[in-house]
Amino acid sequence: MTHLTLLPVLDRDGVRVTAGELRALSDAGTSFALDGSRVERIGLAGLQLLISVLRAGAPGDPEVQLVKASTALRDAARLAGVSALLGIEAEVDHGA
Amino acid sequence: MAPEDIQQIFLQECEEGLASAEEALLTIKAGAHDQETINTIFRAVHSIKGGAGAFGFLALQSFTHHFETVLDKARDGELLLDAALTELLISAFDVLADHVAAIRGAGDAPDDAAMIDALRTALTIKPAAGAAAPGPQAPALSFDLGTMMAALSQEPDPDPSGIAPSDATASDGDDTSDGQAEWEIMFAPTGGDLINGAEPLLVIRELIELGGRIVSVNADRVPPVDAFDPAAAYVTWRLRLPGTLDEARVREPFDFVSDPASVAIARAPGSPVADHVAPRPQTDPAAGGRPVPAAEPLPDNVVRLERAEPVSRPAPPAAAAVADAKAKAANGATIRVDLEKLDRLVDLVGELVITQSMLSQRLLSSGMTRLEELTDLDQLTRELQDSAMAIRAQPVRSVFGRVPRIVRELEASTGKRVNLEVEGEATELDKTVIERIGEPLTHLVRNCVDHGIETPAERIACGKPPEGRLRLSAEHKGSRIVISVSDDGRGIDRARVLEIAVKRGIVPVDAKLSDEEIDQLIFAPGFSTAQQVSSISGRGVGMDVVRQNVQALGGRVTIQSTLGAGSTFALALPLTLAIVDGMIVSVADQTYIIPLTHVVESLRPERGAVQSTGFGNRMLNVRGSYLPVLGVGDKLGVAGAISEPAEAVLIVVETEGLGTAILMVDEIIDQRQVVIKSLETHYQQVEGVAGATILGDGRVALILDVEGIVALRDGTMPRLLAS
Structure with a gap:
C-alpha cells in the first residue's frame, strides 16, 4: 500500500497541495495510507480534506486509511467533533 | 477602497486600540480602575484580534487570542486582578505592541512563546474570592488555533477532558438548570472565513471556552476528493451554550465571521422565536461566486441573522471603526494622501x-x-x-505614546518606581518634527529615570515618596511648541559637573560659570557616557545627542534643576521646519534673516554707551544687565559693516544655553515670514548660519543661527558647547 505523509502545515495552501496529491492517487486507483504523524497545524480546510478522502467510497474503490495522527491532528479533530469521521479515536495510533 | 487602504485603517485602529489599552493598563496599575477599564482593554485586544484574522496576520491573531482569554477571565472576576496579573497584562501589552509594530514594518515579530506560556499559566492561578466557578474549558490549548497559526507546537494537555464531545457522544438535551433555556447555535462557516483567516475552529474553541458543547456536526456536504475545493467550507455545527450567558457574550466569537448569515443564535426550544431560518445557498467568493453546498437547514425556532437586521448589541469596535472610516472616506470626509x-x-x-x-x-x-x-x-x-x-x-501623542513602555522597561531594569504623568498629547506640530524628536525625547526620559529619579530606598531616606514622578508635557508657546520632561529626582549636582568638566578639559580650571552654563555642560560630548555621568550627577546619557537633534530642528534645550528636588528639560521646537518668522537685516551689502523667536528688542545706543572690555569684546548696559555686543559682520567675515554701534542697530537676542546677547547689524529692513531652504542640501553647513531663503527681490539671504553666532563670541567653552 502506498503511504502518503501529510504535510506538517495543512493550511489552505497545504490543503491545496495535498488535495492534488490525493486526487492523483485516487485517479490512479491506488489504495493508500495517510500518515498524519507529522501534522503540526491543521484547520477546518485540512479536516474537511481528510473527511473527503477517508469517507467510504463505492465498493471496489481504492482503500484509504489514516494510520497515524499527531497530537495536533487529534486535538483538532476532537475540537471540531469529527474524530469519529476520521476514525481517529478507535483505529489510529497516536503517531510521533 | 483598496485592500491596502483598509489594512492601513486596521493599523490605525490598532494604534488607537493600543493607546486606549495602555492608558487603561496604567489606570489599573495606579489602582484607579473599574469594570469598564478592563473592558476597554478587552475590546481593544479583541478588535485587534479580529482585524488580524481578517488580514491574515496569524501570529498576531494567535497572540491576541491568548491575551484576550486572560482578559476575559479577569473581567469576569475569575482571575484576581492583582499586581502580578497587572504586570503580566502590561508585559503582554508590550508584546502585542511589538506584533503590531512588526506588521507596520517597524521591527521583527516578537518571540512571544514565553509570554503565551505566562498567559496560559495565569489562567490556572488563583481565582478571585467568591468568583463563579469557571465553565468547561476548551482543550487547554493543546489544539490551539495555533494549528492555523504560527505559534503552535505545544504539547497536548495531559487531561483533555474538557474537549468537546464528538457528534457521536454529544447530549442533545436542554439544560435549563438555571431557569434559562440554553442558547442554540447553528454555525455554517463559509469559504470566506477560510480565506480571511477567521478560522472556524477558533470560533468553535471560543464557544467551548464559554461552556459550550457541540451537539452535532454535519459533514454530509463534504464532497469526494475529486470535487473537493480547498477554499470552501462544507462542515456545519450545531452547538449549545449555557443559558446563563448573555446574548452579547454568545455572539462575541462570531464578530469576525465573513458572513453574519452563517450564524443563527436563539434560545433552545421554549425560547421566544424571532424569525425562521430557511435553507440558503452559500455563495463562496473564493469559488468564484459559484454556489457551494447549503448549510444544514436550521430548526424553526432559530433566529436567523441577516446583514441588515438590527442586532441588539453594538458592532464590535474594530468593525464599527472600519465601517466608520469607510463611511467617512465615502463621504469625502477624509482622504489618504501620499x-x-x-x-x-x-x-x-x-x-x-x-x-x-x-x-x-x-x-x-x-x-x-x-x-x-x-x-x-x-x-x-x-x-x-x-x-x-x-x-x-x-498630535505629539504618537511620540509620547512610546514613553510609558520605556518607563516600564526602565523600572524593570533599575528597580525604581515611576509614576508617569502625561499632558498635552493632543498638541500638534509638524510631522517631520514629530519624527525627529523621538530619539531626543527617549534619551531625556531614560536619563530622568535612569539617573535622575532615585531608588525607592534612597527616596524614602531623603523623605520622598518611594515612587518617583516623571512628567511629560507639550504646549504651544508663541510660534513654538515646548516639550518638557520633568522629574522629582536628585537634580543636577553642579559642583560635581564642574569638577568633571575641569578634569576632562572641557572648561579651564579657573572658569567662572553660571548655574545655567554649568547645566549646559552636560550636553557636551564628554559627558555623554553613562559611567562618567552616573558617577556625578546622574545626567548625561546621550545628552549631546539630545542637543544636536534638537538644534538640528531649529530648537533649543533648557534645563531647570534644583539639587535634591529634580530637573526639568524643556525642548522648544518650531511648529514647522519650512517657514520662520524673521527679521530681515542688512550688514554691509549682505542681507540676513534673524529668526524672531530669538529677538527681544532692538536698540540704537547713544555714542559711547557700548564699552570695550578688551580683546575686541564690547558690552552694553541694558537696564542694569551688561550684555555682550557682537557684530554680525565681524563674526561672519563681512567687510564694510558699520563698526560704530551708535550708527548701527543693536538687536537683543535670547539663546537657550548662552544667555542674552546683542547682535549688531547695519539696518533693519523688514519683518516677515520666510521659507527656509537648507544650506547643507544646496551648499554645505556654515557656522553661524542656520539656512537660507529667497527674498522678494530674488536674492538669497542667509538665516542666522543665533545660538551659533553668540557661541562665536568666545573661542573656548561656547564652541565646545556648540559642538
Whole structure:
C-alpha cells in the first residue's frame, strides 16, 4: 500500500497541495495510507480534506486509511467533533 | 477602497486600540480602575484580534487570542486582578505592541512563546474570592488555533477532558438548570472565513471556552476528493451554550465571521422565536461566486441573522471603526494622501510665497503701492501657507505614546518606581518634527529615570515618596511648541559637573560659570557616557545627542534643576521646519534673516554707551544687565559693516544655553515670514548660519543661527558647547 505523509502545515495552501496529491492517487486507483504523524497545524480546510478522502467510497474503490495522527491532528479533530469521521479515536495510533 | 487602504485603517485602529489599552493598563496599575477599564482593554485586544484574522496576520491573531482569554477571565472576576496579573497584562501589552509594530514594518515579530506560556499559566492561578466557578474549558490549548497559526507546537494537555464531545457522544438535551433555556447555535462557516483567516475552529474553541458543547456536526456536504475545493467550507455545527450567558457574550466569537448569515443564535426550544431560518445557498467568493453546498437547514425556532437586521448589541469596535472610516472616506470626509505629494505641495506653497513676495516688492518699487489685490494676494498666500502646514501637523501623542513602555522597561531594569504623568498629547506640530524628536525625547526620559529619579530606598531616606514622578508635557508657546520632561529626582549636582568638566578639559580650571552654563555642560560630548555621568550627577546619557537633534530642528534645550528636588528639560521646537518668522537685516551689502523667536528688542545706543572690555569684546548696559555686543559682520567675515554701534542697530537676542546677547547689524529692513531652504542640501553647513531663503527681490539671504553666532563670541567653552 502506498503511504502518503501529510504535510506538517495543512493550511489552505497545504490543503491545496495535498488535495492534488490525493486526487492523483485516487485517479490512479491506488489504495493508500495517510500518515498524519507529522501534522503540526491543521484547520477546518485540512479536516474537511481528510473527511473527503477517508469517507467510504463505492465498493471496489481504492482503500484509504489514516494510520497515524499527531497530537495536533487529534486535538483538532476532537475540537471540531469529527474524530469519529476520521476514525481517529478507535483505529489510529497516536503517531510521533 | 483598496485592500491596502483598509489594512492601513486596521493599523490605525490598532494604534488607537493600543493607546486606549495602555492608558487603561496604567489606570489599573495606579489602582484607579473599574469594570469598564478592563473592558476597554478587552475590546481593544479583541478588535485587534479580529482585524488580524481578517488580514491574515496569524501570529498576531494567535497572540491576541491568548491575551484576550486572560482578559476575559479577569473581567469576569475569575482571575484576581492583582499586581502580578497587572504586570503580566502590561508585559503582554508590550508584546502585542511589538506584533503590531512588526506588521507596520517597524521591527521583527516578537518571540512571544514565553509570554503565551505566562498567559496560559495565569489562567490556572488563583481565582478571585467568591468568583463563579469557571465553565468547561476548551482543550487547554493543546489544539490551539495555533494549528492555523504560527505559534503552535505545544504539547497536548495531559487531561483533555474538557474537549468537546464528538457528534457521536454529544447530549442533545436542554439544560435549563438555571431557569434559562440554553442558547442554540447553528454555525455554517463559509469559504470566506477560510480565506480571511477567521478560522472556524477558533470560533468553535471560543464557544467551548464559554461552556459550550457541540451537539452535532454535519459533514454530509463534504464532497469526494475529486470535487473537493480547498477554499470552501462544507462542515456545519450545531452547538449549545449555557443559558446563563448573555446574548452579547454568545455572539462575541462570531464578530469576525465573513458572513453574519452563517450564524443563527436563539434560545433552545421554549425560547421566544424571532424569525425562521430557511435553507440558503452559500455563495463562496473564493469559488468564484459559484454556489457551494447549503448549510444544514436550521430548526424553526432559530433566529436567523441577516446583514441588515438590527442586532441588539453594538458592532464590535474594530468593525464599527472600519465601517466608520469607510463611511467617512465615502463621504469625502477624509482622504489618504501620499506623503511625497504632501511635501511637494508644501514646497510649492513655499515657492508661491517667495514668488508672491517678489511680485509684491516689484510692484511696490514701481510705485503701485495701493493695489488692493496685492493685499488680498498676500493674505491668501498666508492662509494657503497656514493650511498647507496644518495638513502636515500631527498630535505629539504618537511620540509620547512610546514613553510609558520605556518607563516600564526602565523600572524593570533599575528597580525604581515611576509614576508617569502625561499632558498635552493632543498638541500638534509638524510631522517631520514629530519624527525627529523621538530619539531626543527617549534619551531625556531614560536619563530622568535612569539617573535622575532615585531608588525607592534612597527616596524614602531623603523623605520622598518611594515612587518617583516623571512628567511629560507639550504646549504651544508663541510660534513654538515646548516639550518638557520633568522629574522629582536628585537634580543636577553642579559642583560635581564642574569638577568633571575641569578634569576632562572641557572648561579651564579657573572658569567662572553660571548655574545655567554649568547645566549646559552636560550636553557636551564628554559627558555623554553613562559611567562618567552616573558617577556625578546622574545626567548625561546621550545628552549631546539630545542637543544636536534638537538644534538640528531649529530648537533649543533648557534645563531647570534644583539639587535634591529634580530637573526639568524643556525642548522648544518650531511648529514647522519650512517657514520662520524673521527679521530681515542688512550688514554691509549682505542681507540676513534673524529668526524672531530669538529677538527681544532692538536698540540704537547713544555714542559711547557700548564699552570695550578688551580683546575686541564690547558690552552694553541694558537696564542694569551688561550684555555682550557682537557684530554680525565681524563674526561672519563681512567687510564694510558699520563698526560704530551708535550708527548701527543693536538687536537683543535670547539663546537657550548662552544667555542674552546683542547682535549688531547695519539696518533693519523688514519683518516677515520666510521659507527656509537648507544650506547643507544646496551648499554645505556654515557656522553661524542656520539656512537660507529667497527674498522678494530674488536674492538669497542667509538665516542666522543665533545660538551659533553668540557661541562665536568666545573661542573656548561656547564652541565646545556648540559642538
